Amino acid sequence: MIYLDIALPIPHFSNFTYKVSQGKLKNMEKEEIIGRRVLVPFRNYGLTGIVVDISEEKPDVEVKEIIDFPDKEPLFTKEYIDIVKELSEYYLSPLGMFFYYIIPEGLRWEYNPKTKRWIKKVQEDKVYVPNVLTLADIPNLSQKGRELLEYILERGEVTAEEIKEEGFSLSSLKTLIKKGLVKEVSYIFREEAKKYFLKQKKTVKPYSLPSGKYLYNTEVFRKRIFTYISLFYDAIRKGESSLLIFPNIKSVETVYSFLKKEFGDKIFLYHDRISNKEKIRNWFSIKNLNGTITIGTYTSLFIPVKNLRYLILEEEYSDAYKNRRTPKFDARRVVFSIQKKKGITAIYSSTTPSMESYLALKKKIFLPVNRKNIFSQAKGKIQIVPFETFNAVKKLLLEELKENKKTLIIANKKGFSSFLFCDVCETEIMCNQCDVPVKVHKDDKYYLKCSACGKKYQYIKNCPDCENPLKEVGFGIDKIVELLKKNNIQFSFLEDSKKTDIKLTVSLLGKEAIASIFDKIINIYPDFILSIPDYKSEEKFFRSITIPFFKTKDRYILITNESDSKAVESLKNKNLSLFYEREILERKELDLPPFARYILLTFEKKNLEIEDIRDLFNKWIISHKISNIQYEGPLYARISKIRGKNRIQIILKNFEKKELLIDLYENALKKGIKLNIEIDPKEIK
DNA sequence: AGCACGCCGACT
DNA sequence: GTCGGCGTGCTC
Numbered sequence: 001m002i003y004l005d006i007a008l009p010i011p012h013f014s015n016f017t018y019k020v021s022q023g024k025l026k027n028m029e030k031e032e033i034i035g036r037r038v039l040v041p042f043r044n045y046g047l048t049g050i051v052v053d054i055s056e057e058k059p060d061v062e063v064k065e066i067i068d069f070p071d072k073e074p075l076f077t078k079e080y081i082d083i084v085k086e087l088s089e090y091y092l093s094p095l096g097m098f099f100y101y102i103i104p105e106g107l108r109w110e111y112n113p114k115t116k117r118w119i120k121k122v123q124e125d126k127v128y129v130p131n132v133l134t135l136a137d138i139p140n141l142s143q144k145g146r147e148l149l150e151y152i153l154e155r156g157e158v159t160a161e162e163i164k165e166e167g168f169s170l171s172s173l174k175t176l177i178k179k180g181l182v183k184e185v186s187y188i189f190r191e192e193a194k195k196y197f198l199k200q201k202k203t204v205k206p207y208s209l210p211s212g213k214y215l216y217n218t219e220v221f222r223k224r225i226f227t228y229i230s231l232f233y234d235a236i237r238k239g240e241s242s243l244l245i246f247p248n249i250k251s252v253e254t255v256y257s258f259l260k261k262e263f264g265d266k267i268f269l270y271h272d273r274i275s276n277k278e279k280i281r282n283w284f285s286i287k288n289l290n291g292t293i294t295i296g297t298y299t300s301l302f303i304p305v306k307n308l309r310y311l312i313l314e315e316e317y318s319d320a321y322k323n324r325r326t327p328k329f330d331a332r333r334v335v336f337s338i339q340k341k342k343g344i345t346a347i348y349s350s351t352t353p354s355m356e357s358y359l360a361l362k363k364k365i366f367l368p369v370n371r372k373n374i375f376s377q378a379k380g381k382i383q384i385v386p387f388e389t390f391n392a393v394k395k396l397l398l399e400e401l402k403e404n405k406k407t408l409i410i411a412n413k414k415g416f417s418s419f420l421f422c423d424v425c426e427t428e429i430m431c432n433q434c435d436v437p438v439k440v441h442k443d444d445k446y447y448l449k450c451s452a453c454g455k456k457y458q459y460i461k462n463c464p465d466c467e468n469p470l471k472e473v474g475f476g477i478d479k480i481v482e483l484l485k486k487n488n489i490q491f492s493f494l495e496d497s498k499k500t501d502i503k504l505t506v507s508l509l510g511k512e513a514i515a516s517i518f519d520k521i522i523n524i525y526p527d528f529i530l531s532i533p534d535y536k537s538e539e540k541f542f543r544s545i546t547i548p549f550f551k552t553k554d555r556y557i558l559i560t561n562e563s564d565s566k567a568v569e570s571l572k573n574k575n576l577s578l579f580y581e582r583e584i585l586e587r588k589e590l591d592l593p594p595f596a597r598y599i600l601l602t603f604e605k606k607n608l609e610i611e612d613i614r615d616l617f618n619k620w621i622i623s624h625k626i627s628n629i630q631y632e633g634p635l636y637a638r639i640s641k642i643r644g645k646n647r648i649q650i651i652l653k654n655f656e657k658k659e660l661l662i663d664l665y666e667n668a669l670k671k672g673i674k675l676n677i678e679i680d681p682k683e684i685k
Numbered sequence: 686a687g688c689a690c691g692c693c694g695a696c697t
Numbered sequence: 698g699t700c701g702g703c704g705t706g707c708t709c
Contacts, residue, residue: 006709010686016709043688043708063709097686113688326686672704 004066005053006038009100009108011326013092013662015052016040017059018066028069030054035074035081037107039067039118046111046118050099052081072187075103075283080304083337091679092661093327101327102302104283106276107188122276124186127157128173131183138181148172149181157185188280206234209310209345213336215357215366216349220377220550221512224314224349225255227369229262231310232293236266239290240309245298245331247318249273250495251513256295263293270296270303298323298331301338308344311335316348316357317543318510322682330680332356351512351550352543355587356594358580375574380521380552382572385559387525390475393559394483397522400557401489401502405519408494408503410548411477412526415439416446418474422463429463429470431455435641442478452642477506480524508547509540521548522557530562533638534683535592542567542579591653593680599652599661600681602637605673608646610634616671617650620664630654645674651684 002025005015018040025033036051041064051074076084076099084102088095100108106122130153132138135146148168152158163173176182207230216224232242246252249271256269268282286294286303294300298321301311313321313335321331332348339346347369348357360366385396401407419437420429428437431450438448438457446459462469481504484491492498494505494515508515526544530537545567549556562568570579588595603613613634621629633650640647661677668675 008709010708012686012708014709018709040709045688059709061709670705 001056001058003055003057003059003063004033004038004051005055006040006049006066007052007094007096007099008040008042008047008049009096010047011094011097013094015095016042016049017061017063019063020066024066024069031078032074033069034078035076036069037071037075037103038069039109039111040064041067045113048100048107048109049096050076050081050103052085052095070109070188071107073284075107075287075304077304079341080302083334083341084302086337087329087334088327089659090333091328092658092665092677093329098327098329102299104276104279105272106280120188122188122280124188125159127159127185127187128152128163128177128182129157129185130181132181141179142172142175144168144172145175149176152176152182204229204233206230206237208234209347209369211343211345213339213360213366214345214347214369215353215361216347216369217351217353217357217361218368218370218372218374220351220374221314222517223377225258225513228310228312229259232259232263235309236263236291236293238309240307241286241290241292241294241305242310242312243294243296243300243303243305243308244310244312244314245296245301245335246314246513247297247320247510249297251314251511252295252297255513259293259295266291267293267295270294270300272297272299298334301331301334308338308342310345310347311338312347312349315350315510315512317350317352317354319682320510324678328678333680352546352576355539355580355583359584359594362584374550374576378550378552380549380554380556382549383555383557384563384568384572385557386563387527387559387561390479393475393524396557396559397480397483398487400520400522401484403520404501405554406501406517407520407522408505408508408515408518408548408551409480409491410508410521410523410526410544411480411504411506412524412544413474413476413528414478414506415449415476416442416478416482417472417476419472420448420460420470421473422466422468422470424466424468425463427465429460431457433641433644435639439476440472440478442482452639474528477504480504507544508551509543512547512551515551517551517553519553520555520557521552523548523559525559527560527562530565535587535590536682538565538567538583541565542570542583546571546576592684597654598681598684599655599658600678600684601633601650601652601661601664602676602678603634603648603650603668603673604642604645604676605671606645608648608673610636610648612671612673613648613650616664616668616673620660620667624657624660624663626657626660 001019001021004018004020006018007015033054034051038049038051040047040049046067084098085095088098110119112119135150135153151166160170177184209231228244235242252271259267268286270282283303286292286305288306290307313331316332323329335346357366417440419439431438431453434450434452436450436452438450441447441449448457448459489502490500491502491504492500494503523545526541529541529544545558549571560568566579566582570576617634630653631650634648637647637649665675665677
């Protein structure tokens with residue numbers, strides 16, 4: 001008997017032991033078992049897990065036997081298991097939950113105890129293998145049957161399509177199966193013999209970067225992409241692979257279709273909107289083939305790419321790189337872990353890098369890709385217009401849109417109005433289950449929507465308490481849409497593939513790959529970003545005003561009242577480090593990230609009170625004899641209620657013994673309080 | 686997470 | 698009597 005350490009998808013901070021008999025092992029080597037997907041009985045149902053370790057010692061607890069190893073090969077290599085383990089510990093996310101999330105969706109099989117069957121989510125590939133060793137001494141076999149058996153023996157393993165292509169009929173195959181001469185085998189993935197073609201264009205010079213961590217902020221996106229092409233050609237020549245990550249699917253698809261022309265069958269796509277079948281096929285192809293290129297979202301970071309050489313994280317500043325659900329992780333850190341483990345070349349790219357990356361470059365933890373001046377690649381004129389009223393903005397827009405130029409309008413805000421306000425009661429109209437004012441939206445008609453829980457409400461004109469007419473406060477993208485429609489101006493959204501001269505978007509952040517160059521860009525009042533109580537607000541504001549400039553050919557019109565801020569100063573002076581240097585000083589003075597590490601604890605329960613949490617927290621500190629702990633709270637969260645549950649927060653600063661928080665999590669859970677632990681939160685209020 | 690079990694109020 | 702909502706406990 002052999003015992004397996006299996007990570008199962010349940011929020012429990014330990015693995016589970018199962019036994020496996022020699023028969024089920026089918027002569028597998030130890031290395032072929034670790035990293036494998038495994039089906040196990042669990043209570044009265046079943047689960048899909050990942051084998052993370054093997055032992056021959058009998059454990060203390062009573063253990064069950066596994067059901068099956070459904071795959072031909074492991075999903076993960078030992079290296080990647082170590083990387084995922086490290087991340088799971090860092091982010092306090094259970095290992096099994098981590099693995100379950102990062103494997104292709106089609107492999108997350110579920111057991112239905114009623115029908116006693118596994119729901120497999122994808123169709124398996126069926127192949128046919130010989131069940132005899134030679135053709136000799138087989139009586140009663142037709143000429144056709146003999147020829148087919150000979151063919152299957154020769155190939156070792158064939159599909160029904162291949163049998164048909166060879167000119168055999170499927171009924172001959174059926175006869176052979178009936179006679180027990182051929183066996184049908186199901187695989188979730190069968191490696192395909194790929195026909196590669198690759199004609200390198202003469203214009204592209206292969207280029208290589210030695211292993212290490214790089215910051216690439218010296219060139220705009222359209223130049224960076226050609227650097228990647230050069231790197232990819234160099235890697236392919238050596239049989240090495242590359243992984244290029246974007247913060248959203250639209251960017252992935254745009255770049256994929258562009259690079260497909262260049263690299264043909266060498267290139268793979270991986271994100272959550274491709275089919276389950278394709279995801280599985282691509283996973284194994286990328287794992288097994290030499291010299292591939294993968295374009296994907298952050299889920300593709302966990303594919304154990306064969307011979308990985310270049311790992312590129314595009315627009316590395318993007319908030320989308322932080323997964324806010326379990327398993328919690330930040331793509332930037334995942335890239336860091338993979339680089340450290342494998343000694344590859346990792347490139348963090350963006351026009352406006354994150355503060356962390358900028359500081360890492362300063363400290364020489366990151367290397368520069370080159371030393372070009374990014375401002376020499378943008379020639380637009382910056383025009384700063386103060387904001388007065390929304391009516392003035394409307395007038396400016398109509399005037400500017402008269403010119404037949406390729407124009408982009410950035411609205412900076414979703415929805416129609418920010419909220420509804422009653423002058424008499426002096427209150428905002430709130431969501432009835434959250435502590436959030438409802439936002440006014442307008443698609444075909446007006447409606448109200450809560451931005452916290454997503455609940456929609458009918459539009460109301462008058463205050464439900466005093467019946468006085470309500471005032472709409474603020475303006476979002478839906479109001480710009482209304483203006484353009486009223487004036488019969490042809491437009492489309494930036495994210496649509498439709499071709500119009502006028503494009504509209506909420507924000508350009510994370511969309512550098514989607515947006516082309518515009519003659520004119522109008523950025524409407526991004527100032528509100530500064531009013532969000534978060535230490536990253538200035539950085540976000542800086543990015544929102546800077547990125548559009550690098551997409552402008554002639555005129556960049558920025559509507560703002562913040563022209564004295566360090567962000568606008570730095571843009572006007574065409575010197576981005578002006579902003580970064582000043583921001584770094586401020587962060588250092590206030591002891592904010594990246595100079596301090598924070599952990600945000602959010603407790604959620606109906607009718608939860610500050611006292612409950614203070615009790616719970618103090619008991620935890622005493623029971624673990626924790627001293628010198630720096631924290632703030634417990635306090636009500638900025639959004640003090642979501643879906644009827646009160647939210648109370650504690651912020652820990654530079655807390656080292658993270659693993660003790662598991663105990664706090666479990667103590668809270670015993671009282672029906674859900675604790676959300678966020679390591680390195682992206683917002684601190 | 687996802688399931689079972691048990692308590693309790695509401696409704697036949 | 699029985700259905701179902703939800704609080705609690707447990708998982709190799």
